[in-house]
Amino acid sequence: MFYKGKFSDSFSEHIVSLANHDSHKSVKKKLSFLMIEVFQNIIRHGDQNNSYNDFFGVRSIEDVLHILSSNLVDEKAHSFLNSKLKKINNLNTDQLKELYQEILQSGQFSEKGGAGLGLIDMARKSGNPIQHCFEALENNTFQFNYQLDLSSERGIELTKHQNINIKDNIQLYNTVLDKNLIFFFKSDFSKDNIHSLLNILKANTESYSKNEEFNNFRIFHTGVELIQNISRHGKSIYDYIEGVFCLFKTNSGYYLCTGNLLKTGDLNLIEDHFNKINEYSKEELNNAYLETLKKNALNDDSKAGVGLIDVRRYNQSFIDYEINNNDNGLYLSMGVFIPIFI
Amino acid sequence: MADLGETIIEFDEKEGVLKISGISMMEDALDFYSETKNKIDNYYLKSSSKLTIEFELTYFNSSSAKQFIQILTKLEGDMGAVIWKYPIDHIIMHDRGKELEILVDVPFDFIAI
Numbered sequence: 001m002f003y004k005g006k007f008s009d010s011f012s013e014h015i016v017s018l019a020n021h022d023s024h025k026s027v028k029k030k031l032s033f034l035m036i037e038v039f040q041n042i043i044r045h046g047d048q049n050n051s052y053n054d055f056f057g058v059r060s061i062e063d064v065l066h067i068l069s070s071n072l073v074d075e076k077a078h079s080f081l082n083s084k085l086k087k088i089n090n091l092n093t094d095q096l097k098e099l100y101q102e103i104l105q106s107g108q109f110s111e112k113g114g115a116g117l118g119l120i121d122m123a124r125k126s127g128n129p130i131q132h133c134f135e136a137l138e139n140n141t142f143q144f145n146y147q148l149d150l151s152s153e154r155g156i157e158l159t160k161h162q163n164i165n166i167k168d169n170i171q172l173y174n175t176v177l178d179k180n181l182i183f184f185f186k187s188d189f190s191k192d193n194i195h196s197l198l199n200i201l202k203a204n205t206e207s208y209s210k211n212e213e214f215n216n217f218r219i220f221h222t223g224v225e226l227i228q229n230i231s232r233h234g235k236s237i238y239d240y241i242e243g244v245f246c247l248f249k250t251n252s253g254y255y256l257c258t259g260n261l262l263k264t265g266d267l268n269l270i271e272d273h274f275n276k277i278n279e280y281s282k283e284e285l286n287n288a289y290l291e292t293l294k295k296n297a298l299n300d301d302s303k304a305g306v307g308l309i310d311v312r313r314y315n316q317s318f319i320d321y322e323i324n325n326n327d328n329g330l331y332l333s334m335g336v337f338i339p340i341f342i
Numbered sequence: 343m344a345d346l347g348e349t350i351i352e353f354d355e356k357e358g359v360l361k362i363s364g365i366s367m368m369e370d371a372l373d374f375y376s377e378t379k380n381k382i383d384n385y386y387l388k389s390s391s392k393l394t395i396e397f398e399l400t401y402f403n404s405s406s407a408k409q410f411i412q413i414l415t416k417l418e419g420d421m422g423a424v425i426w427k428y429p430i431d432h433i434i435m436h437d438r439g440k441e442l443e444i445l446v447d448v449p450f451d452f453i454a455i
Contacts, residue, residue, distance in 0.1 A: 191369070194369070195346065198346055198367075199346060213429065213435075214433065217401065217435075218434075221403070224367050224403045228369050228405070232369070289441065290441060290444060290445060293404075293407055293408060293411060293441075294445050296408055297411035297412055297415070300372075301372070302370065302372035304405050304407055304408035306404045306408075
């Protein structure tokens, strides 16, 4: 998961719940704690007026979890963090514990964690050095990137080859920045996660303008229908449906895309379905909505069959799609541009 | 961050008014509305009075639309009427109500709130 949207405390619960997964349940508490710490550090120390550089991410690769963070800091914070992190990374577990207690007893910490207590705690809990990197920017500011690495199995130490170098994740951050990505999620499309995804989508896209109802409705509705397509048609592997959901900002709106393996379906029929919807005129789309809904209302299943018609007619955008046949079946990727009307 | 909200269903059998309000976006709309559909069937078994269904929604998804059609079909044949309340500036919610009106033979009254 990568997040480059609005940072506020109310998001942390959704972000944490999205990272829950059976594959690392033995370190669930630790992961949640560390994620909240890292996320809240961005809120606390990031530049309130300019969140352009703020970034948060979590990756689960094989047996290792990586929490990524990037935000802007000033010269003072840079020298403080740089020296603290160098010191912390040179200490072993016992020495970290000692330092932690020493600071606590001397009472030299402040609300803002001025003594680096938070950093020591993160190093202790993750059980690994905190990878970090500063990039000098204009006006004596620095882009501060750091990364926590922890094993997804409790009590297992990481070997060097298991770890991702922070440079790789910085490259990824630059891609996120370059592509104007607000949010990327690749994991389980459970009911709880869908709820969190929609909350994140709504809070990051809601605008207050002349056409706010119209714009907000279309963005939210597109999200709901595309996400529900995944939970309805997605193939379940090891008891969960894995899918991709991502949101980009463009000059004149948003681009929303999803990806998932399909449970069933014939490649040609699916392609025909998309092509037909894309070829409809505005009037034909409205008629197709009514006819399809009327026809499907006669059946007792849950299929309304008008989700994609709605996405297409409200946005007046074509539905981009690609279907690949891979070892696990058909993989469907689709995306829709949602124009914002001012 | 404001939560997404939920669907509120209130059925006043004495007055013959069923109210559906809030936002309706559940993926399992079929399960969610099955109880409501049963209640309507039971209402007509017990009473010969008409039923008014009052919608006051700020959002509903496509699965909910299908359930609404099934619910409203039960009112066909002069068995009831619909009051469709929509937020005053929300043209889409007005139009989405109009589309439901086309699909069923039940009188609709539109009220901007």
